[in-house]
Amino acid sequence: MxxxxxxxxxxxxxxxxxxxxxxxxxxxxHVTANIYGSEPQKGGSGTIVFRVPNEEEDAGTNKVEVDFKPEYAISTVRYKPVPGWTAQVVKTPLPAPVKDGKNLDVTNPVTKIVFTAQPGSGIAKGDAEFQEFEISASTLPSNVDELVLPAIQTYDDGQVVNWDQVENGGAEPEHPAPTVQLAAASTGTGHDAHTMSASTTGDSATAGSTDSTARWLGGAGLVVGALGLGIGGGAVLRGRKAAK
Missing domain, CATH: 1.20.5 (Single alpha-helices involved in coiled-coils or other helix-helix interfaces)
Structure with missing residues (x-):
């Protein structure tokens, strides 16, 4: 060439x-939902980090909303404070209860969390900055493999972008909804078995140590007793010789 x-x-x-x-x-x-670490398990709890990039050259982001489907029956959402932002968790009463991931009735599930920038704060205009919003949620549903968490991004010029489109196996949509994959629930058998094994091993070792100590003390007692008898017998013999 x-x-x-x-x-x-x-x-x-x-x-x-x-x-x-x-x-x-x-x-x-895009607005995305990220898991830093192991995937959250069905029926458990999980930490989710929403990453929100600014995409407008002439406007900054001043509000981010994340929706939770009522049928997910998530009863608790906590958030990590972000300097310059406030947060509000919204719950919605339902006409009929829904089952959560532990098969318990939930009548007032979390349906939204809203992050609002305080005056002078927010994500700066342009495409150079993003902000992350961290939450923990429980109890996660056990009847779905994926959480779909639509987000609404509001700019300080009044523009609103809905990140709510669901992929259907084709090309990625223009405004995909943030999603989180859920892992299968752990049975806990392995952990319990390990704990029981460790506990049993510890008990056996303790019992063995105690038994060995008892045998050693018993043997020592026999030796001391034998020495005592020998000393006593010698004294008796010396006494008899002296008497003669």
Whole structure:
């Protein structure tokens, strides 16, 4: 290959690489729900971090809302405070109870959490900044594999963007809803068995140690007793000789 061809190939590769990075940046500039660590389990609790990037050149983000389906029957949502923002957890009474991930009735599930920027705060205009909002939720449903958590992003110029489109196996929608995958519930058998095994092993070791100590003390007692008898017998014999 000539130097010109090599240079042309390098330029093309660099061009496609930059295009790919730009495309990845555009595709990732969505409101997303992220799990840092193990996936939350069905019927358990989990920590979810919503990442909200600003996408408007002339407006900043001043409010973020996340919706929870009533049928998820999530009864508790707590949030990590974010400087410059306030948060409100909204619950909605239902006409009939729904079952949560532990098969308990919930009549007043969490249906929304709203993060609002205080005056002078918010995510700055342009596309250089994002903000993360961390929550913990329980009890998570046990009858779904994925949580779909639509979000509403409001800009300080009044523009509202709904991140609520669900993928259906085709191309990624323009405004996909944040989602979280749920892992299968753990039975706890392995942990209990490990705990029981460790406990049993510890008890056995303690019992063995106690038994060994008792045997040692018993043996020592016999030796001391034998020595006592020997000393006593010797004294008796010396006394008899002296009497003669």
């Amino acid at each position: 000539s130097k010109n061809h090599a240079l042309r190939a390098s330029v093309l590769a660099a061009t496609f690489g930059v295009a790919g990075l730009l495309g990845a940046g555009v595709a990732s500039a």
